[in-house]
Amino acid sequence: MKTKLSCLTALAALTAALCVSPVAIQAAQPPSSLNIVPTITNLAVVNGQIVGSGIATATIRGRVFTSAFANVPVNISVASNQTNTTCPVLNLTLGPINLDLLGLVVQTSPICLDITATAGGGLLGNLLCNISGLLNQGLPLSQILGGLSAGDLNTLLTSIRQILNGALGNLLSAVLTGITAGAAPGECAILNLSLGPLNLTLLGLNVTLDNCSGGPVTVTITAHHGALLGNLLCSLTNQGLNLGTLLGDILGALGGPL
Numbered sequence: 001m002k003t004k005l006s007c008l009t010a011l012a013a014l015t016a017a018l019c020v021s022p023v024a025i026q027a028a029q030p031p032s033s034l035n036i037v038p039t040i041t042n043l044a045v046v047n048g049q050i051v052g053s054g055i056a057t058a059t060i061r062g063r064v065f066t067s068a069f070a071n072v073p074v075n076i077s078v079a080s081n082q083t084n085t086t087c088p089v090l091n092l093t094l095g096p097i098n099l100d101l102l103g104l105v106v107q108t109s110p111i112c113l114d115i116t117a118t119a120g121g122g123l124l125g126n127l128l129c130n131i132s133g134l135l136n137q138g139l140p141l142s143q144i145l146g147g148l149s150a151g152d153l154n155t156l157l158t159s160i161r162q163i164l165n166g167a168l169g170n171l172l173s174a175v176l177t178g179i180t181a182g183a184a185p186g187e188c189a190i191l192n193l194s195l196g197p198l199n200l201t202l203l204g205l206n207v208t209l210d211n212c213s214g215g216p217v218t219v220t221i222t223a224h225h226g227a228l229l230g231n232l233l234c235s236l237t238n239q240g241l242n243l244g245t246l247l248g249d250i251l252g253a254l255g256g257p258l
Contacts, residue, residue: 036106036221037171038097040164043074043157048142050074050157052094052164056101058229067101074160078135079114087129088136090115093212094164103230105222112212113167115205124159124203127152159203166202167209171195174219186224188234193219 040054053070072095079089092113099106117128134144145153174195182188195217197210211217223233 036101036104037168038069038099038106038108039168040161043161045145045153045157048140048145050076050145050160052161054097056099056106058102060102060228065102067099069097069099072097074164076131076135076141076160078132082136084116086133087117087119087125088132090117090128090132090135092160092163100224101229103224103227104233105224107220107222108171109218110212111164111167111217112210113163114208115163116207117205121204123155125205127156127159128205131156163202163205163207167200167207170198170200170209171217171219174217182222182224186226187222188225188230189223191221191223193221195219 036056036058038054038056040052042053043050044053045051050073051070052072052074053068054072055069056067058065073093075091075093077091077093079091082088092115094111094113095108096110097106097108115128117125117132119126119129121129131144135141148156171193174193176191177194178192180190180192182190195209197208197214197216200207200209209217224230225234
């Protein structure tokens with residue numbers, strides 16, 4: 001039977017509880033966790049362009065480590081091959097995202113969301129339909145954003161952030177498709193992961209997720225020597241690139257002291 005390994009579930013295993021003490025009377029260690037999935041914490045309009053910033057985090061025995069990313073472009077356009085002229089489908093594009101969390105370098109492909117809104121579907125539905133209609137008429141996004149009230153702009157940015165984070169959360173279900181040896185200096189292993197395309201419901205909207213070319217979103221995680229999690233993954237993959245045992249090896253390694 002073909003073995004499927006959940007990528008960022010496997011790496012969330014890099015986060016398993018490290019609470020076993022070799023001395024019975026010693027207090028349990030604080031729990032550890034890893035959220036390698038990027039989280040958008042803020043969206044802003046800069047010179048007519050929406051840009052996103054966010055973090056990935058690791059908590060190792062109670063100590064929090066954060067990797068930030070910033071100035072990731074977010075674009076809104078009208079999706080191609082429109083059939084609905086009343087409320088055209090919007091295409092929301094994010095990325096790529098690049099970050100380094102304790103020696104794990106995470107790189108995503110571009111992420112695209114086709115969003116189907118409905119006129120009369122509440123404040124957000126009406127707002128998205130108005131924007132898609134103006135885009136369909138040829139108005140540039142920068143002009144549309146500049147014409148929004150402060151309240152509508154805040155609603156738009158907050159909703160987009162929630163939609164993006166809802167989509168990014170699905171990366172936990174990405175499938176590990178292969179592991180290769182690193183080629184550049186300091187690299188020891190490269191994990192290749194794939195997700196989608198997917199049909200989602202986010203904030204009551206029908207959303208299609210892909211890599212902007214109709215294919216799966218890809219995530220590449222490269223382990224580098226010199227930092228905690230990179231060293232750990234390097235030590236495991238240096239023992240062999242066996243997909244069937246890697247998850248168990250990670251869990252076993254994190255069951256003891258780092």
